[in-house]
Each structure stands twice: as C-alpha cells, then as structure tokens.
Amino acid sequence: MLNLDYRRRSDRIKLFLITFGLCSLVSLLVVFLSGGFDEPPAESESQQAAAGEPAAASQTNPSSSSPESSAAHERIETKVTLSGSVLDKTKESAQKFTEAYYTYAPEHPEQYIENSKPYMAEDLYLYEKENIRRQTLDRETTTAIRSEVLPVDSYDSDEVMWAVIVTGEVKAASGEKYEESKQYFVTLREKDGDWKVSDFTIEYWGEE
Known part of the structure; x- marks a missing residue:
C-alpha cells in the first residue's frame, strides 16, 4: 500500500495522477475490446457500382431526348419527294415568274407586276400592287437575258422552292x-x- 499523507500537497498530486492513469487504462481497454482500433471494412465493388449509378444517370445528355432535337431529326427524315410533273410545272413557273418580275421599264413601272401575275398567288399579287418598286437611275431599265433554275430541298408537301439565277x-x-x-x-x-x-427573296450578285 502507498503511504500517502493527504495533508501534504505533493501526496495529493500523486493520488490524482494515479487515479487518472487507472481511468485512462480502463478506457483504452474498453475501446480495444469493442474493436475501436480495427480498420473499417472496404466497400465491395457492387456497392461502389450501385453508388455510382445515380451520378452516371444524371450526366446523360438532356439534348438527346429534347423536343427540339426530336423535331429536327424528324424534319430531316421527312424530306418531301414530289412527282415529276409537279416539279416540272413549278420549275417552269418559277423561271417565268423570275424573268417577268426582273424585267422593268420606267415608262411602264407597273408592267412587271402584270407580266408576273399569271404565276403569283392572289395575296402576293395584291401586296406587289400596293408596293410598286422604283428602280434607281444607275439601273433604270432591266431586261432578263437568260436564267438557270436549281432545286432547293423542301420539307412541306404543299410547298416547292426553286433557286433561279437570272442574268x-x-x-x-x-x-x-x-x-x-x-x-x-x-x-x-x-x-x-x-x-x-x-413568296420570294432576292440575292444580288453584282456586275459581271
């Protein structure tokens, strides 16, 4: 047995250290027996794969199933193929319309519209009548010499477009x-x- 005099300060300190050491030893022993110093078990490959699935799913490109991309794909796949007779008729109409519309004489500023009328829809004809063109002095008179017709892809069964190059x-x-x-x-x-x-649009190419 330790011979300690509790009235002495040094002996009280010794008693405190002994008590603290015993408590620490008991705590370490309890932790050791409960497995507190063992390494945590490694995750299995199947668990890692299961945990990674949601992240992979969230990275799927949303544009691949968006309405816009689906519509664009469908538009490409449904290019219209019209009969030969329709193509021939519309090609001839587009060419004759372009040559008639291009030809302009300042003495008869509305004649180009009347010459184009047989090939125009009623709405377009009325619009042109309300918007008579006036050509500038540097190109006062224009006369069609020749024209070339090129096809343009169409995606509407009720519509045909042609590119007409007029010289x-x-x-x-x-x-x-x-x-x-x-x-x-x-x-x-x-x-x-x-x-x-x-309808029609014009692209100016300039002098030859």
Whole structure:
C-alpha cells in the first residue's frame, strides 16, 4: 500500500495522477475490446457500382431526348419527294415568274407586276400592287437575258422552292449598259390544285 499523507500537497498530486492513469487504462481497454482500433471494412465493388449509378444517370445528355432535337431529326427524315410533273410545272413557273418580275421599264413601272401575275398567288399579287418598286437611275431599265433554275430541298408537301439565277442587261439613265446577276429563291404553294408563287427573296450578285 502507498503511504500517502493527504495533508501534504505533493501526496495529493500523486493520488490524482494515479487515479487518472487507472481511468485512462480502463478506457483504452474498453475501446480495444469493442474493436475501436480495427480498420473499417472496404466497400465491395457492387456497392461502389450501385453508388455510382445515380451520378452516371444524371450526366446523360438532356439534348438527346429534347423536343427540339426530336423535331429536327424528324424534319430531316421527312424530306418531301414530289412527282415529276409537279416539279416540272413549278420549275417552269418559277423561271417565268423570275424573268417577268426582273424585267422593268420606267415608262411602264407597273408592267412587271402584270407580266408576273399569271404565276403569283392572289395575296402576293395584291401586296406587289400596293408596293410598286422604283428602280434607281444607275439601273433604270432591266431586261432578263437568260436564267438557270436549281432545286432547293423542301420539307412541306404543299410547298416547292426553286433557286433561279437570272442574268440581265441593265441600262442606266446615262445610257451606260452592263450585265448583272441576281438569285431569286422562289417559293410556290399549292392551292386548289394549282401551284402559284407565294413568296420570294432576292440575292444580288453584282456586275459581271
């Protein structure tokens, strides 16, 4: 037995250290017996794969199933193939319309519309009547010389588009003459079994 005098300060300190050491030893022993110092078990491959599945699923490209991409894919797959007779008729109409519309004489500023009327839809004809074009002095008179027609893909069974490249002679107010080329994108739509020009856009190419 330890011979300690509790009235002495040094002996009280010794008793405290002994008690603290015994408590620490008991605590370590309890932790050891309960497996507290063992390494945690490693996750199995199947558990890791299961944990990674949600993350992989969340990284799926959303655009692959979006309505926009589906519609674009469907549009590509449904390119319209029209009969040869329809193509021939619309090609001829687009060419004649372009040549008639291009030809302009300042003495008869509305004549180009009347010459184009047989090939135009009613709505387009009325619009052109309300918006008579006025050509500038450097290209006062234009006359179609020749034209070339190229096909344009269509995705609407009621619509056909042709690219018409027209080469014309331009006469300025000064008397100068030169040639120019313009490209018309002509859209024809079917109404009541007849194909008429419903819209067009012009791309200017300049002098030759």
